[in-house]
Amino acid sequence: MSKAKKKIKVIKIDVDKCNGCRACELICSSFHATPKYSSNNPERSRIRLIRDPIKDIYLPVYAGEYTPSECTGRNKYVLDGREYSECDTCRASCPSRSLFKEPDSGLPLKCDMCDGEDEPMCVKWCLSKALTYEEREEEREEEPKLGEMEIGLESLVNRHGLQKVMDTIARLSKKG
Amino acid sequence: MAFAEAGFNLEIDLTRGSIERVATDPGLSKLYLGGLATNTKILWDRVPPEVEPFSPENLLIFGTGLLVGTPAPGCNRTIVSTISPQTQLMAYSMMGGFWAPELKYAGYDKVIFRGKSPTLVYLWINNDKVEIRDASHLAGKGAVETQELIRQELKQPYAQVAAIGLAGENRVFTASIEQGRSSASRLGIGAVMGDKRIKAVVVRGTKDINIARPAEYMQLCHEVLAYISDREEKPVPGVMPILAGLGSPQEMLHTDEKWHTENFSWGNSRTRRKEFWTKEVEEKWKETQETARTRLISCYNCPMKCGAIISLPGMSTYMMKCFTKLTYNMAAFVDDLDFGFRIAQRATEYGVDGFSTPQIMAFAFELREAGILSEDDFAGCPDDNEGKFYWLLDRIVRREGIGDILADGTHWAALKIGKGADAYAHNNIKKHEQLPLKLGMLNPVYFLMYCTGEKANITQIEGQFPQAPFPTMEEREEFVKDWVHVPDEKFKQYLLDWEVRGEKSNPYYPTIDMSVEIVDWQEKMHYIDDSLGMCAGLSSFPLKPPYHIHNYPILISAATGFDFDEAALSLAAKRSRTLLRAFNIRRGLSRADEKPPEDHWRKRFPELEEQLLDAYYKFKGWNNQGIPTKETLHELGMDYVSEDLEKRGILSYE
Secondary structure, three states, X not given: OOEEEEEEEEEEEOHHHOOOOOHHHHHHHHHOOOOOOOEEOHHHXXXXXXXXXXXXXXXXXXXXXXXXXXXXXXXXXXXOOEEEEHHHHOOOEXXXXXXXXXXXXXOEOOOOOOOOOOOOHHHHOOOOOOEEEEEEEEEEEOOOOOOHHHHHHHHHHHHHOHHHXXXXXXXXXXXX | OOOOOOOEEEEEEOOOOEXXXXXOOOHHHHHHOOHHHHHHHHHHHHOOOOOOOOOOOOXXXXXXXXXXXXXXXXXXXXXXXXXXXXXXXXXXXXEOOOHHHHHHHHOOOEEEEEOOOOOOEEEEEEOOEXXXXXXXXXXXXXXXXXXXXXXXXXXXXXXXXXXXXXXXHOOOOOEOEEEOOEEEOHHHHHHHHHHOOEEEEEEEOOOOEEOOOHHHHHHHHHHHHHHHHHHHHOOOOOOOHHHHOOOOOOOOOXXXXXXXXXXXXXXXXXXXXXXXXXXXHHHHHHHHHHHHEEEEEOOOOOOOOOEEEEOOOOOOOEEEEOOHHHHHHHHHOOOOHHHHHHHHHHHHHHOEOOOHHHHHHHHHHHHHHOOOOXXXXXXXXXXXXXXXXHHHHHHHHHOOOHHHHHOOHHHHHHHHHOOOHHHHOOOEEOOEEOOOEOEEEOOHHHHHHHHHOOOOOHHHOOOOOOOOOOOOHHHHHHHHHOOOOOOOOHHHHHHHHOOOOOOOOOOOOOOHHHHHHHHHHHHHHHHHHHHHOEOHHHOOOXXXXXXXXXXXXXXXXXXXXXXXXXXXXXXXXXXXXXXXXHHHHHOOOOHHHOOOOOOOEEEOOHHHHHHHHHHHHHHHOEOOOOOEOHHHHHHOOOHHHHHHHHHOOOOOOO
């Protein structure tokens, strides 16, 4: 496989600088509304602030991959004297919690780094600089590009398992 | 589809236990915006003047501002309105934090309580599901503690909770409503909440708030944010640090308290300690504050960090902001700041106002010294200044012994105590305790604001125009250079000509007419903010704020889809201000009530003061008793007000 340079987008999170205002959540939901900026609702945001002021916990977390089943992670992290659950640090949209799901449809949300903008909106709106943006180049093995149908099938396989998908296709092809 | 607003109010009848979701009239926002103004409209329509604060007919309204929940930075205020047990007039106390946006996302602009619950309850709003729940297990719990207990019992870590402590439950006239880092604490609204037997109002919302013209709106929000960033780099020179930047006074950030501790009065607002701020005190206080403060924190969608998490060994963590840091120390004559942070923790859990409460205690100890209150009243009270204050705070909040009388505030307590006690309740306006500030020369602008402010609280009216003249012409010219906020260029000239001494200085300059115009401008900005739910700290309170009369109309128009220009916006603010005045007039407010504390300024000018009031009333379109005239009300489209005032014999045909 050939090697190619790839732009890696990174958001650096400095939890000590977070002032807990949740502007990141608000602007994310607004940016991703259709039409753009037409509605506001932190529940639709792809960044959520895990926030417990009395325990001094301020942890911005970004929505990552969807996962069809919950994991076994119930561990605790103690960082700087503050206790976080493993879930607090996890980016997955997962069945065990309500985080990172469209409130109407329940479909998973995922951060896209505000593709097309100079920097993600959450970073732009974080005047406290708890969120900062970096770009760097990395050399990566080029992965073969998946076609649209392959992406669709892959997510079906992820959800239902390969055998079920194959059985269904077999059944459909008999009907045809 | 509703824009900016949710379009529905919740009506809760506590006596019957009924809950209704009521659609609101979008036309009202065109006339009144929302927030404070529409709260006032509801009180005007539904609470006749004979209703007592602790009557089931009194309403308790939790209103959100028109733009709350939208991306406008700093727009997050809850405006709580009712009849104040202290002033007997309309109370509107406001809080920032996270509660108001959550209510908008749940699909409501206001929660309106009427009646009285037979038992202690809390209201749980979870989008469309709303229930009144038993709160008997929360009786006596702290206001901060309660918020956490409810979140745990509902398994809703993201619910926002506004709660009262023991003070509210016991109807202490200075009881507050606490919510995270914020509180609505002036004028005793926590007492009305307690009287209705509501321990807390809890909300969780996951719906949308829509914008009419999104691209335009967002561009303005980006400009505001960029302005804030830039303005933070450029503090206004020549004014004290807490007035140089944006936000509410940055008491949690700054540790230099020379100005407050040496210029504000200690004890029962009596004694100035001009040599207090020594090097030793400075170092000690800095260390205490930096140890106690774990983090500077903000309200919803606001980059300013006006609050702090306070954590001291041996007590539970709480949040603080603004001047409460100093009020207990100064009232109690305690020189160690650690006391201030510690007693404020207890006071926050009790849920009491940090301005009035310490003054009530200082007042009581002065009465004891004067022999007006007896030693029996203080049986069991420790001798040291710290111990004395803890002891009395407990008595007041529990309404035990002398505490029961003092719990009604200095004005009403003095009446009950008699024996000349009223002379000691010397720092009130409209029966409400004020900042412990005593000055030399009368400032005509401040005179008018103190007299006529419907809230009876100076920080809710001032801003925009500097508090004092700049000594040199260079400084003045520098200041007016980028002063785009003025509604008219003439204000720049007023400032340029304002001198520290001589002919063009206080009290005769700014002239009467200028003073009236300056007050009108400052007041207008506050009324707009309070209707939008905008924090005064980014708008009407600091010098050169990001929001002003020139960009507000565009912002409001883009959000709502209604077309506001400066004239329409000014008119909406005038409606709000006039209606609130009429409401208070109907409850008995008169010209005789409109005066600052006798000793606020050493030098007074009775004739000038009368002229100032006359001119202000005239400018506002009120008669010389401060009552809006029929013509003024007609021009504002508010004939319903003049008809009511006429029917009651308050206004008569001339």
